[in-house]
Amino acid sequence: MKTLLFFVMLSFLSGLNFAQSDFEIKQSFLTKYKQIEVSIEYANDATECTGIAEQIEKLKNEFSSHSTMLNDALYPDDFASMFAKLNKKLSIRQTDVSQIGDLKVQVTELNDQLLKLNQENSELMSQVQTLRRSATKNAKTIDSLKYLVKRLSAKLKERDELVMGMVDSLFQQITVIPATVNDYESNGVFKKIATTNFFENIKRSVYDNMKFMRVTQLTTEDLSEIRGQQKELSSRWQKVGPSLAKVYLQNKQQANEVTQINELFDSWKQEIDSQVWNRVNDLFVKQNIHLLQFKSGEEFANSITTFVQDEIKNYGVKGKDESDKTYTLFVDSTWFKEVEPTWLPYLLNNKMISEANKDSLDSQIKMWKEKVSPSQFPLWIIYVVVGIIMVTVLSIVLFRKPIKVDNDKPEIDS
Amino acid sequence: MKSIIIAAAGILLFSFTGCSSLTLSPANFSWAIESVLPVNQQGIVTDKRYAVSFNAKPLFFAEKGDSALYTDEELHIIKNEKGYYFITAKSFSGVYVFQETEGALTMTNKILLKNNLVNPAFNARFPWIELVDGSEKYLLDNKGFKGN
Numbered sequence: 279m280k281t282l283l284f285f286v287m288l289s290f291l292s293g294l295n296f297a298q299s300d301f302e303i304k305q306s307f308l309t310k311y312k313q314i315e316v317s318i319e320y321a322n323d324a325t326e327c328t329g330i331a332e333q334i335e336k337l338k339n340e341f342s343s344h345s346t347m348l349n350d351a352l353y354p355d356d357f358a359s360m361f362a363k364l365n366k367k368l369s370i371r372q373t374d375v376s377q378i379g380d381l382k383v384q385v386t387e388l389n390d391q392l393l394k395l396n397q398e399n400s401e402l403m404s405q406v407q408t409l410r411r412s413a414t415k416n417a418k419t420i421d422s423l424k425y426l427v428k429r430l431s432a433k434l435k436e437r438d439e440l441v442m443g444m445v446d447s448l449f450q451q452i453t454v455i456p457a458t459v460n461d462y463e464s465n466g467v468f469k470k471i472a473t474t475n476f477f478e479n480i481k482r483s484v485y486d487n488m489k490f491m492r493v494t495q496l497t498t499e500d501l502s503e504i505r506g507q508q509k510e511l512s513s514r515w516q517k518v519g520p521s522l523a524k525v526y527l528q529n530k531q532q533a534n535e536v537t538q539i540n541e542l543f544d545s546w547k548q549e550i551d552s553q554v555w556n557r558v559n560d561l562f563v564k565q566n567i568h569l570l571q572f573k574s575g576e577e578f579a580n581s582i583t584t585f586v587q588d589e590i591k592n593y594g595v596k597g598k599d600e601s602d603k604t605y606t607l608f609v610d611s612t613w614f615k616e617v618e619p620t621w622l623p624y625l626l627n628n629k630m631i632s633e634a635n636k637d638s639l640d641s642q643i644k645m646w647k648e649k650v651s652p653s654q655f656p657l658w659i660i661y662v663v664v665g666i667i668m669v670t671v672l673s674i675v676l677f678r679k680p681i682k683v684d685n686d687k688p689e690i691d692s
Numbered sequence: 693m694k695s696i697i698i699a700a701a702g703i704l705l706f707s708f709t710g711c712s713s714l715t716l717s718p719a720n721f722s723w724a725i726e727s728v729l730p731v732n733q734q735g736i737v738t739d740k741r742y743a744v745s746f747n748a749k750p751l752f753f754a755e756k757g758d759s760a761l762y763t764d765e766e767l768h769i770i771k772n773e774k775g776y777y778f779i780t781a782k783s784f785s786g787v788y789v790f791q792e793t794e795g796a797l798t799m800t801n802k803i804l805l806k807n808n809l810v811n812p813a814f815n816a817r818f819p820w821i822e823l824v825d826g827s828e829k830y831l832l833d834n835k836g837f838k839g840n
Binding site: 298300351 | 724726
């Protein structure tokens, strides 16, 4: 009885043929169309795109019987042009999605390589430290230390490139999608950050570079290279960092990571500067010259000036030989041998000292030199001799008799 | 004399021909789909697509006896091939037919229905205008129902 009742109801309901308005058909078409547009915008992978292509085909079939009416109703578009637009949108999204897919694969590969490199670098770093601490500093030890440092430097660079590859890929992903938290979520940016240990890898890269500087003795060339590396990595991070900071406003932990990385890049820069000043100071310490501590161009200039002026003022107080020895060690063995040819150009190029600082230092050294070995030949004698020569030349020019030239000489007939 | 009369008649005929109105036909003014338009606070209805706007207050006065009862109302409007406007709305007793005149829409007919409309909609069904209300369907022209 129940079944019979059900069939009666069903046949009654299906018999109710509600008339449909064209306007409603148009509205229904536009609503479904808009839904597909939104799905396209949020599609994450190729499978979703394929599903959307099927939905488009379904929509087309569903409304094809109304295409004539829709051609007019959708003015200034028409049925065909609306689908052409939708397919174009889907095709653009498919390209984006495939690029993101490729990047994901690349990132996974990069991650594996990174793990390997991190391990190798740690081993190399500890070997370098062991060798540096080793008491026996024979030629063999020094050679192997040099070799290890070189290898470590190359490996660090290789690892940095990989990390920055990750930063770049994330940057590309961020730029192809709208920047709101939900969009980042739906496009897997957060997932990528989590699965690739994104923040950890960047931090590790910066830490290792700082550690490398501490365990090795770097030349000006090395320091220039590291400074270039710091600038390059920092500028690449700056492309992504501010966007991520904005996105992670809600997430305290992740926001802290972004801030920490920003601070790390600053610390790295300060560490490079600090290494440079330490290296310069070491040159003087090696000669048993102890300057006031300096950490900037101004402090460096003040430290040298104070030392030189003290030496000039106290010249001979502790004995002439002692003062001369200090001068020789400072000026000849350190300043003219290493600081001026090697470090001053580096400091100037990297704007760690100003031209004015350099000029002031040059004049201080000149004054000290004048004090230690004054010119033997008095300068006033040169001035007098030059004066006499000038007066003589002027007298000759002014008081000489003019030579008379006789132009009226009669012609001699031959 | 005869020839003078013929000449005068010819001139008269020629001048009448010159003054006769110019007609462009056939013409089709039909809209492909109805417009469902809200009445604004001033009682004005505007259709951007067809660049038409008019004061709807007199229509509500005619239908409800109060020209202020237009707030939150939507009008269903469609134009047939002859250029007549068919206008109705929910709870209206019928369909109003208007014609464009100088700066106004002038009612030419009111097609009354047995019951007030519940959920009306117009469809263009050349040469007719289809009025749909739930399961009810009517074919209309400016004179009334089809067949009347």
